Amino acid sequence: MVESFFNLIEGSKDPLKLAVFAMGCFTVVIMAMSARSAGGRANGVRRFPIIMAILLSQVLFCHNILSQIVFRPEANIRLTEIEIFGLVLSALSVSGLTYFLSVRPRQQLGSRLAGGVLVGCYTAMAIATSFMALPRSNVTVDYAVLVPAAAFLIGVLGFIHWTMVLRRGLKRAVFGMVLITLGLTAIQMLLASTISIVPLSTAELNHSGKSVLWLEVFLAMYSVLALGLCVVMGDNPRQHWRRYVVSAVLVSIMSVSVFMANHFSLRYASVHFELSRLVESLNAQRSSLYLKSLEYSRETDRESMSQTVPSDVFRVMQAYFDTSIQIDKLIANEGVEQQVRDAYLAEIPGAGRKANQSLKQEIAAFYEHLKYTFGLQSKPASFTEVEQLIFERHLSSFSNVIISTARKASDIQSMIRDLVLLGGLLIVGFLTFGVFLPAHRSTINALDALEAEKARIYKLALCAEHTTKGIVLTNGRGQITWCNDAFCNMTGFNLSELEGRTLLQATRTPKADQAELDRVFGQLRAQKPTDIEVLACRKDGSDFWLSGSITPIVQDGSIRQVVHVLNDVSEERLMRDQLAAAQAESERLALIARHASDGMAILNKDFTIAWINPSFTRMSGYDLDDLRSSPTLNMLGGEETNKDDLADISAALQAREFCSGEFLCYRKDGSQYWIEATHTPFFDEDGSFAGYVIIHRDIEDRKALQLELIASRDELAVRVEERTQTIMNQSLELEKALAAERELNRMQTEFVSMASHEFRTPLTIIDGVARRLEKRADRWSPDDIREKAGSIRSTVKRMTMLVERTLDASRLSSGKIKLTPETFNVRELVNEVCQRQREVATNHTIQLEIDNYPETLFGDARLMDNVFTNIVSNAVKYSGESKFVDVRGDVEGDYAVLRVRDHGVGIPKEELPKIFQRFFRASTSTGIPGTGIGLNLVKSLVEMHYGRVELDSVEGEWTEFSVFLPIESPLETGVLVASSSTEAESEQQSFA
Secondary structure (H helix, E strand, C coil): CHHHHHHHHHHCCCHHHHHHHHHHHHHHHHHHHHCCCCCCEECCEECCCHHHHHHHHHHHHHHHHHHHHHHCCHHHCCECHHHHHHHHHHHHHHHHHHHHHHCCCCCHHHHHHHHHHHHHHHHHHHHHHHHHHCCCEEEEECHHHHHHHHHHHHHHHHHHHHHHHCCCCHHHHHHHHHHHHHHHHHHHHHHHHHEEEEECHHHHHHCCCECHHHHHHHHHHHHHHHHHHHHHCCCCHHHHHHHHHHHHHHHHHHHHHHHHHHHHHHHHHHHHHHHHHHHHHHHHHHHHHHHHHHHHHHHCCCCCCCCCCCHHHHHHHHHHHHHHHHHHHHHCCCCCCHHHHHHHHCEEECCCCCCEEEHHHHHHHHHHHHHHHCCCCCCCCCCCHHHHHHHHHHHHHHHHHHHHHHHHHHHHHHHHHHHHHHHHHHHHHHHHHHHHHHHHHHHHHHHHHHHHHHHHHHHHHHHHHHCCCEEEEEECCCEEEEECHHHHHHHCCCHHHHCCCEHHHHHCCCCCCHHHHHHHHHHHHCCCCEEEEEEEECCCCCEEEEEEEEEEEEECCEEEEEEEEEEECHHHHHHHHHHHHHHHHHHHHHHHHHHCCCEEEEECCCCCEEEECHHHHHHHCCCHHHHHHCCHHHHHCCCCCCHHHHHHHHHHHHCCCCEEEEEEEECCCCCEEEEEEEEEEEECCCCCEEEEEEEEEECHHHHHHHHHHHHHHHHHHHHHHHHHHHHHHHHHHHHHHHHHHHHHHHHHHHHHHHHHHHHHHHHHHHHHHHHHHHHHCCCCCHHHHHHHHHHHHHHHHHHHHHHHHHHHHHHHHHCCCCCCCEEEEHHHHHHHHHHHHHHHCCCCEEEEECCCCCCEEEECHHHHHHHHHHHHHHHHHCCCCCCEEEEEEEEECCEEEEEEEECCCCCCHHHHHHCCCCCCCCHHHCCCCCCCCHHHHHHHHHHHCCCEEEEEEECCCEEEEEEEEECCCHHHHCCCCCCCCHHHHHHHHHHC
8 A cells, every 4th residue: 555655656757747736626626516506307307417517537547557557567558449448438327327316316325426326437447447457466455454445435435425416515526525525546456466467477468458648649539528528518509609619629629739749749759760860870980990900900010000091081081970970969858868869878897998988988988999000199098909899889789779779759640549449439529519519509598488488478477567666668768658557656657658658758857866867878878777866747737756766778789768766755755755864864873872982871760770882881990780780879989989979960860960070999900090071851742851961071181191290290399409410410520520621721731841851861862962963973882872872773763762652652542553473482571671671771680580580471572572561661760769670570370470660759559540540650760861651551452462561669768669460361362360340351352
């Protein structure tokens, strides 16, 4: 069963099978839609549905053959013409028997058994088809599975046919037919899995008949015929044109199909026969060239190259080359079978000199061998006699493949001849059962309908004479040709007075609504039926309202007659106008009450609720049933409702007096809301009390606004006080900011003054040395000149450092400074910085202890040079009279720590937090040159390396700066050190 299912899926990929299946599904749906009316009566005589029987036989036959093709080996399936004809007749017999039983509902047993008979006969036909389609074989049947499963399916499908197809509506009939079709497919799968047919080797040779392709094309033609019958079903004589059109379409389809199939088969055969001719010609040229190459090889003296190539060799070689090119072009043609193309292009194991060489490559290799043999190329190309024999055998095999493939075209032409004959027979059958018989039946039905129409007209005449409504017939010009007695009594005219006059001339009054008359005439000109209600005039001049319908009778595109059915509706019109006025007033009042924002209610005279509008329900949460079950005042009142107000309302109601006021009410959910209530009594025409009209207006927003105003007043006072305090605080902050700005301006002024002094001093030194050098150059020795030049160089270096420090501070403040991190030798950098300071400050002692300091770190060496130079130069500059600077390096945890201590002026404790601010200088630095930007730059650069700078000092004794740098820098690892500050992270992100 599983194998059969996979065969079904594989077969669904064939487009021809899919087309047959789709047409069969359409036919099944049409059959299901027509199944309810298939057993109708014509003139009291039950008729047999011939077209339905043909459609059912087509479904059974196509489903049977298609299932055999899908579930059985296609190569073994063959059916002769007699077997096919027998299966078609069997399918017609089964379908005829099924409808014979189905269209006789009085025979209950026959109707119930119709579906079972259908499925059982189909099963027998499927078993017989399996034995006919396959050759004589060894048959194995699994009766233990086949018999109970088949009986079960036959019973189930018969029940579906009885309950869904014959007894239910259209949708269930369609669904039932689909289920039956699926059940027949399940039966075929069951037969394929339980009946094993293994063909004998000798039987396959003697098994003849039509191939699977022939059967599939025949099924497609049969299905097209069924579709044509589906289109032409019906007995309407005005639809005969459909039958003629379908007949013409079927003939056209068959003609075009035969022409196209014949054209493609001839083209198919011509391509393959031409390819076969070229291969034979190539083989002959190969043999000729091979013999000439052998003869040439025996006579040629390779040493002297004295042998001359015969001229006919070049001609044959050119013909060989041209033939191979033509073969390549034909192989690329779309009309060539893939089998032929594979035989030419696929690699042949063991072919020629190489195991993976194709026939195309062998042809080219032989041509290369010829060119080498006849001296047309110097590259060696050998082709042995064994290879020649294999090459010849491959060419012969390829030619045989082409010829066997080309013979298929002859088979296709034979199939076309057979199918043309069958197509003609099918079209004759279609014309018989789809055109001539239905036309004959529709003619008889038309005659019967004519007699019935005469009887109907007589009955209509009786009704027209004795009805109370006026009936008038007018011709195409509007002139009255006939009217009944009711119309004469209605208008006061007799028929002789009305004949020849128009209806408008006889009954028109100046008071008639001209717009209504224009509308009616417009509808008549458009040849559409219409209604009319207009004021008319009797013969005595009295007016009355005329109402009814006007129906034009159109023939050949023009109005031949007009039927007027009219009635006197004067009394009805008067009552309708009064009713319309009352309804309009009622609707206006209802509209006001329904869309009013105020809640409205009506109390009966016994003070029970008679009606409430939607706003009352939305406001209170109570519906009409809730309010009727309990007194209204008790339901709307609550704990905080003023009891005196409720007592006043009750007293006013009892006194039938008007009352109003503001009240606190409770909704159904217990929430509170305020209303402004108005209770107005109303009385009947005789003055007796009838009830109260109650209007509740929700004043919750008004009450909330009052409370909000009070709260706003208090809040405003608080806000004024808070705003006053805020203004005072802002004033103090502004004064602080102004003081800070003044301090910053002062420090910037000092910075400019100090920077000017810092630049002026080295320039003065350079100028002085240059003047002395200019005056005494002839008296100074080379050593003196070198000494002065060194002084100039040290002064220039000092200026360069000052400029670099100023530029770095500017870049840092503008965010344009960039890191260029790399691994650098930090111990060597510290040594170099200290050595430079020793050269500049020869009178100072710089003690260096950095043996425990890391040798290398990851960072920007240029910027770290700036950091170390600033700290050491500051220590030298502020060391005072001690002139001693201590530089020590060590490792503390994850950080490399460099500490620089001087024993000089120190920094006051209160100024330590400000020492890293830009332009700030300690009070103890008075008289010592400096700009106030060096330490700010140091702190920023160290934090850019995810480090920190610490400061400790005792005024007048010593100052120590400690630079902490991470040993594993986040610049290299991407992992921040736990103790790195958030400020450093953000600053690094801004500069990176």
